[in-house]
Amino acid sequence: IVPTLREDRGEIEAALRGELPRVVTERDVRGDLHTHTDLTDGLASLDAMVEAAAERGYAYYAVTDHAPDLYMQRMTDEKVLAQRERLRELDGARRRMRLLHGTELNIGPDGGLDWPDAFLAGFDLCVASLHSHFDLGRTAMTRRLVRVVENPHVNILGHPTTRLIGRRAGVDADWDEVFAACARTGTALEVNAQPDRLDLGDEDILRARTHGVRFAVNTDAHSVPHLAQLRYGIGTAQRGWLTPDEVINTWSLTRLRRFLRKGGR
Ligand SMILES: [Zn+2]
Ligand SMILES: [Zn+2]
Numbered sequence: 001i002v003p004t005l006r007e008d009r010g011e012i013e014a015a016l017r018g019e020l021p022r023v024v025t026e027r028d029v030r031g032d033l034h035t036h037t038d039l040t041d042g043l044a045s046l047d048a049m050v051e052a053a054a055e056r057g058y059a060y061y062a063v064t065d066h067a068p069d070l071y072m073q074r075m076t077d078e079k080v081l082a083q084r085e086r087l088r089e090l091d092g093a094r095r096r097m098r099l100l101h102g103t104e105l106n107i108g109p110d111g112g113l114d115w116p117d118a119f120l121a122g123f124d125l126c127v128a129s130l131h132s133h134f135d136l137g138r139t140a141m142t143r144r145l146v147r148v149v150e151n152p153h154v155n156i157l158g159h160p161t162t163r164l165i166g167r168r169a170g171v172d173a174d175w176d177e178v179f180a181a182c183a184r185t186g187t188a189l190e191v192n193a194q195p196d197r198l199d200l201g202d203e204d205i206l207r208a209r210t211h212g213v214r215f216a217v218n219t220d221a222h223s224v225p226h227l228a229q230l231r232y233g234i235g236t237a238q239r240g241w242l243t244p245d246e247v248i249n250t251w252s253l254t255r256l257r258r259f260l261r262k263g264g265r
Contacts, residue, residue: 004238009206023238024217026231028250031060031097034104034127034158034190034218035227039083040066040073043223046083050090052224054097060253063087064102064127067114077119084122098253100124104158109133111147113154120153125260127190127218129158134171141173149178149187155260156216157182159192159199167196175204179211186262188216188248191240193233194226205240214248214259 002023005011014020036042037049044052046063053061065083066073084101091099102125105113113120113128120126128148136144148154160178161170182189189208192199197220200208205215217233219226237247244250248259 002238004235005241007202007239021241021243024234024242024244024247024250025238026234028244028247029058029217029230029234030251030253031058031062031249031256032219032221032227032230033062033100033102033125033156033216033249034064034192035062035221036065036104037063037083039079040070040075041222046086047090048224049221049227050087050094050097050099052227054094056227058097060098060100060256062100062102062125064104064125067103067105069106069108069114070131077115102126104129105154106131107144107148109136109144111144113148113151117151117153120151123153125155126153127156127158128154130162130171134162134168136171138172138174141171142177145173145178146181149181149185152262154187155262156188156190156218158190158218159194159197159220160189161199161201161204163197163199163201165196165198170199175207176211179208179213182208183211183213186214186259188214188259191215191217191233191237191242193217193219193229193231193236195229195232198232198236200236200240202236202239205237205242209240209242209246213246215242215246216248218249
């Protein structure tokens with residue numbers, strides 16, 4: 001039994017029955033699906049982040065800089081489209097790793113997003129995250145999160161509870177309803193590997209997986225060294241008993257792309 005499973009949550013019984021899951025490992029991960037560059041609040045350039053990702057041996061890598069509603073990030077349509085052009089150039093010059101152009105959207109108070117659907121359709125994938133309005137109350141927060149995962153362009157709910165370990169508790173929502181909506185719509189829940197987030201945490205993962213949800217273990221890297229923080233996300237995923245089949249960024253690019261279409265659009 002790997003150390004991350006030793007929590008007295010039935011692992012001994014499962015092992016005796018021969019039903020211990022083959023949990024996801026760092027080696028299974030074929031790409032990172034939530035990362036930033038210096039176009040917003042990252043420290044490294046697009047070129048440097050892509051180079052570092054390639055050195056990790058990834059098969060694919062997504063760049064998901066912040067969207068305009070986080071005003072201090074000063075994102076514009078022009079800037080993100082110029083980034084896409086450069087990313088396509090870098091992609092054309094690489095043989096082993098495919099680049100995906102994404103964004104990290106800000107979930108508005110009512111579940112709205114930064115850009116209209118037609119603009120969102122131009123991204124290869126969209127992460128949507130809470131960055132404001134954390135105290136709406138359970139009913140409004142649940143409605144807000146369900147609405148956002150129902151958006152056909154939203155593929156990953158980023159750092160879902162938005163907790164900061166030792167500083168901020170997660171938001172209040174009817175998580176079973178949110179997890180069920182993610183499963184129904186084909187939206188992945190993120191296991192954010194930042195050491196002060198680890199969000200979703202292990203207990204939420206265990207609860208979410210009973211709904212048949214898929215997950216994405218991402219670094220949310222804002223610099224080159226952050227890419228190596230994946231291990232903390234993997235440790236958390238293991239504590240949640242996640243297998244590679246439940247983690248979309250262990251999949252082949254073909255299978256991942258099919259998932260990103262959310263049942264075809
Ligand atoms: Zn975020
Ligand atoms: Zn982020």
